[in-house]
Amino acid sequence: MNYIIDVNGLRKEFKSHASRSGLKGAFRDLFTRNYSTKTAVNGISLQIKPGEMVGYIGENGAGKSTTIKMLTGILTPTSGTVSVNGMDPHRDREQFVRSIGVVFGQRSQLWWDIAVQESFRLLKKVYNVSDAFYETHMEDVISTLNIEPLLNQPVRKLSLGQRMRCELAAALIHNPPLLFLDEPTIGLDVLVKLKIREFLKKINEKYGTTILLTTHDLSDIEALCERVIMLDEGNIIYDGALQQLRENWGEGKQIQFVFSEEVSLQTLQQLTAGYLVVWEQGDNGASWTASIDDDEDIISGVIGKVVSSIKIIDLKMAETTTEEIIRNIYEEGAIRNG
Structure with missing residues (x-):
């Protein structure tokens, strides 16, 4: 099979000078230096x-940006x-750089002091478009990202959200088959994020653009990517479907009950005695949350037992979020397959 990205045994080490302490140590550093090696x-x-469309995720210092820099030719692998x-x-x-887009x-x-459209024209020349x-492709990109009112403004006068939409358009002037996005929605408000997500879905469907996305905002991953690659201390610890990750490592469902009057823990435990349920009281005695396995029969059984015996005024169903799952994996070291 032809892969657009094919990486094998990729390693990057950084060598740094380790200073000795004290005046004597500083004097010795003038003649002989100690070096330490960090594997990123x-x-x-x-x-x-x-x-x-692949999400590449990990904590700060996990090696995400280093990987992207090697994949884009900025860094040479060790x-x-x-x-x-x-x-x-x-x-x-x-x-190579003519075949990728990077944000x-x-x-x-973009050039800070000139109008956005002038930056676009300069990049058009660089990529020999x-x-x-340029006219037909960029008309579609500009319209979809809604940046036409910004074209005559200097980049320095744009808000962060406006600039990021223009950065995305600039990366796509030559319609590359592969797009690298490193924290593209950092600091953006919800509406701008939604616009960018919709645009990325559109170019993926229309042009078949391959997208590698690194971000700390897991809602971006959930909205765009079916596959995730998790990195920890420079090692891949998970590479597979996002849905599979949720199924394997999700901690079940939570049912939030609000009753018409206060209810005791003993009463709830007696009602659901045939099921494995962990009850947690809310702000008052009339609010309780049941944590249970993600199983249709168990969920139906618990709800049926409770609502048939106690009057409720509200009921909500919640499941463990992707963010909580990934945080638990890192905190507990739950998987190590890299």
Whole structure:
């Protein structure tokens, strides 16, 4: 199978100077230095097919950005092999950069003091995009991202949300088959995030654009990606379907009951004696949450037993969020398959 990203045994080490303490140590550092080696990415392997939208997640310092920088040719791997769009990102750099789009949430590829559309025109020249393609393609991109009113404004006068929409448009001027997004929605409000998500879905469906997304906002992952790759201390600890992760590591359902009057724990335990239920009281004696396994028969049984015996005024069903699942995995070291 032809993979758009094919990585095997990828490793990146950084060497840093470790200063000795005290005046004597500083003097010794003038002649001999101590160095320490930090492994940021520890021999990972992954393959991504054309058209996939993949979430690449991990805590700060897990190695996400280092991986992206190696995949985009910014950093050279210490060891291992990288093939992106059939090229070596570092060795084939000039040809390679024409085949990808990159958006770093905290860095800009737009010129700060000139109008947005002038930045677009400069990038059009850099990527050698024809006038005809630019007009038709960018008209669609500009319209979908709703940035036409911003084209004549200098980048420095744009809000963060406006700038990020323009950054995304700039990354797609040459319609690359592969798009790297590193924290693209950081600091953005909900409405701007929704617009960006809708746009990414559209280009994935329309052009088959492959998207690798790193973010701390797991709602982005849930909205866009069916597959997630989790990184911890430079190792891949999970690579698979997001839904499978939820099914394997979700901690069941929670049913929130609000009763018309106060109810004792003993009463609730007696009613649900045939089921494994953990009851937790809310703000008052009339509010209780039942934590149970995610099983239709158990859920129906618990609700049936309770509502047939006690009058309720509200009932809500909640399940463990993806954010809670991933946080628990990192805190408990629940999986180590990398």
